[in-house]
Amino acid sequence: MANHKGLIVDVDLRSHENNLFHRTREIDRQRLIVRRGQPFSITLQLSDSLPPKHHVELVLNLGKRDKTGIKVQTERGAGDKWWFTHQGAxxxxxLTLHSPADAIIGQYHLGVLVMSPDGRILEKIDQKSFHLLFNPWCKDDVVYLPDESQLQEYVMNEDGVIFMGTWDYINSIPWNYGQFEDFVMDICFEVLDNSKDALKNSERDLELRSDPVYVSRMITAMVNSNGDRGVLTGRWEEPYLEGMAPHRWAGSVPILRQWSKAGARAVKYGQCWVFAGVACSVLRCLGIPTRLITNFNSAHDVDGNLSVDFLLNERLESRREKGDSSWNFHCWVESWMRRDDLPKGNDGWQVLDPTPQELSDGEFCCGPCPVTAIKEGNLGVKYDAPFVFAEVNADIVHWIIKQDGQRQKIRVDQGSVGRNISTKSVYGDFRDDVTLQYKYPEGSKKEREVYEKAGRRVTEPTNESAEPAQLQLSIKHTKPVFGTDFDVFVEVKNEGSRDAHAQLTMLAMAVTYNSLHRGECQRQTASVTVQAHKVHREVLRLHYEDYGRCVSEHHLIRVKALLEAPGENEPIMAVANIPLSMPELLVQVPGKAFLWEQVTAYMSFTNPLPVPLKGGVFTVEGAGLLSHTEIRVKGDISPGQKVSVKLSFSPVRTGVRKLLVDFDSDRLKDVKGVATVVVRKKYTPLFTGFH
Structure with missing residues (x-):
């Protein structure tokens, strides 16, 4: 180094301007965060102008590597090089830096060198660092998405809606993705740094971080904690000891922060929508357009035969064998990217499923799998296409196992799996149906072709007897409210020309959303006579005191009816899932909301149950408003009693924000409420008088 006084007085990364142009200002105003393939500028303050023939060089080091880094070229190179231009007085x-559109994402350290004409380093400043993210606004980036309204939703929106319930009674909960909340970006990189691949070979892992296929696959493996240092532990039934019940989470941020704070120790507990919510937050934060998908009647086909087999004993009780299952709904995410690793026609939305179900290349991860490959039945395409195809296309077959061990097939559903595949609309909190992106219309010629291509046996209707089935069975119900007594109607229709005598068994049981049985609530058997061309109706009365004991936190009752007419038909079965609706939780934030000024939220609801509620707790959070906060209710809440709480907080970011509230207690769980809060900057006049 020369012994002259320092030439460089300061390096200004111009974070404020750059972050605004790179759409990262929501993440941080102080630190420089830029997107790849898009230029950004920094300023050097010099003590004097550079002597003749002296010049500035830039060197970048990536991550924790202190080896000789990437030299930034001074002229525009090929697209795969960093380069910069300079102008000065x-x-x-x-200095304007240009990153390639396929640069590695992560933290870079910038070295600024002043060089003498003979190539000696006269001065070096290297304590400056910045983060580089994927850039879906850049047409050369493989995550490029040309539609601005979709970019606003799938990258920039921190408030989500997750659809749940059953295919015929769809409800939703709000979810706070919070991808731009404080330190979330740092935690996202921490998640990548803790993956098995990164811990095994960090050099190789860093090089692969230019590829969203690799990065998204790592994230689906790391959101669940099966077999690695992942974020969330799954648990599908109570008790949720030493952790938080999955339905109590209202957003991803407290989960990510808790994981990071505990030194990469898994947070308890998650279920599919929680895994998907966290994955969506991480992917959006890193700049990969992502949306959360709900598939209703989702099949989990373990043996890969595109058929989900349910075995029942003669009492209609499920024989729980480790194996196939069907979930009322299942959530995953889709991320948008070009698939240069696959043949043409596989670009666009890719299924990624972070819920640990089956191993993929030895890891609990799933995807990215092109949605188009599922629709066309191209199951050789990586990753995990056969598994995803079955989730939306498998047949469901019910068997009764007789006492002598014989199996009798009593019901085949070919069109019931993969119904109403849903995501939040770009235009608001309502539902967009994307089923036709996953499959051709049920029963169409094209659908049959896809099944055959996928190796699925196409079962034509069997024509064993020319005479149609004489008896038909159906279950009808209203939309009952949790806490009330209600009726379920089982109807037997006789299409035949003579009276029919049959045995009818009706069974109501509590189930979780993924079909785990929580106990029998009611059972009724009746001998029925149905006159020719008539309908016979039986009523099954369900009392709160019967179902309240065993109902799960998903508030779901499954009713099965089995009709056996000796010598007439094969036994027939009907199944209905009845979701019990929740009371309304009212959330109000009166008055105007200003940045850094206190506002008060008021929350209330009325206990609809005929029993008191104990251990009541409200959980409140909202991106840009406040962190995860709990308010405990003192004492019991009597039947019919209205409970009200209030909470004051100061918004930290401007814009349209959502305040999410969850209420939980011993007998009533998962009651949700939401309020929209518009946060403005306070206008301050130049001359302020007395307040």
Whole structure:
């Protein structure tokens, strides 16, 4: 180094301007965060103008590597090189850096060198660092998405809606993705740094971080904690000891922060929508357009035969064998990217499923799998296409196992799996149906072709007897409210020309959303006579005191009816899932909301149950508003009693924000409420008088 006084007085990364142009200002105002393939500028303050023939060089180091880094070229190179231009007056120089559109994402350390004409380093400043993210606004980036309204939703929106319930009674909960909340970006990179691949070979892992296929696959493996240092532990039934019940989470941020704070120790507990919510937050934060998908009647086909087999004993009780299952709904995410690793026609939305179900290349991860490959039945395409195809296309077959061990097939559903595949609309909190992106219309010629291509046996209707089935069975119900007594109607229709005598068994049981049985609530058997061309109706009365004991936190009753007419038909079965609706939780934030000024939220609801509620707790959070906060209710809440709580907080970011509230107690769980809060900057006049 020369012994002259320092030439470089300061390096200004111009975070404020750059972050605004790179759409990262929501993440941070102080630190420089930029997107790849898009230029950004920094300023050098010099003590004097550079002597003749002296010049500035830039060097980048990636991550924790201190080896000789990437030299930034001074002329525009090929697209795969970093390069910069400079313009300057006396004591100031503006440098514009250009990153390639396939640069590695992560933290870079910038070295600024002043070089003498003979190539000696006269001065070096290298304590400056910045983060680089994927850039879906850049047409050369493989995550490029040309539609601005979709970018606003799938990258920039921190408030989500997750659809749940059953295919015929769809409800939703709000979810706070919070991808731009404080330190969330740092935690996202921490998640990548803790993956098995990164811990095994960090050099190789860093090089692969230019590829969203690799990065998204790592994230689906790391959101669940099966077999690695992942974020969330799954648990599908109570008790949720030493952790938080999955339905109590209202967003991803407390989960990510808790994982990071505990030194990459898994947070308890998650179920599919929680895994998907966290994955969506991480992917959006890193700049990969992502949306959360709900598939209703989702099949989990373990043996890969595109058929989900349910075995029942003669009492209609499920024989729980480790194996196939069907979930009322299942959530995953789709991320948008070009698939240069696959043949043409596989670009666009890719299924990624972070819920640990089956191993994929030895890891609990799933995807990215092109949605188009599922629709066309191209199951050789990586990753995990056969598994995803079955989730939306498998047949469901019910068997009764007789006492002598014989199996009798009593019901085949070919069109019931993969119904109403849903995501939040770009235009608001309502539902977009994307089923036709996953499959051709049920029963169409094209659908049959896809099944055959996928190796699925196409079962034509069997024509064993020319005479149609004489008896038909159906279950009808209203939309009952949790806490009330209600009726379920089982109807037997006789299409035949003579009276029919049959045995009818009706069974109501509590189930979780993924079909785990929580106990029998009611059972009724009746001998029925149905006159020719008539309908016979039986009523099954369900009392709160019967179902309240065993109902799960998903508030779901499954009713099965089995009709056996000796010598007439094969036994027939009907199944209905009845979701019990929740009371309304009212959330109000009166008055105007200003940045950094206190506002008060009021929350209330009325206990609809005929029993008191104990251990009541409200959980409140909202991106840009406040962190995860709990308010405990003192004492019991009597039947019919209205409970009200209030909470004051100061918004930390402007814009349209959502305040999410969850209420939980011993007998009533998962009651949700939401309020929209518009946060403005306070206008301050130049001359302020007395307040």
């Amino acid at each position: 006396q004591d100031e120089m503006l």
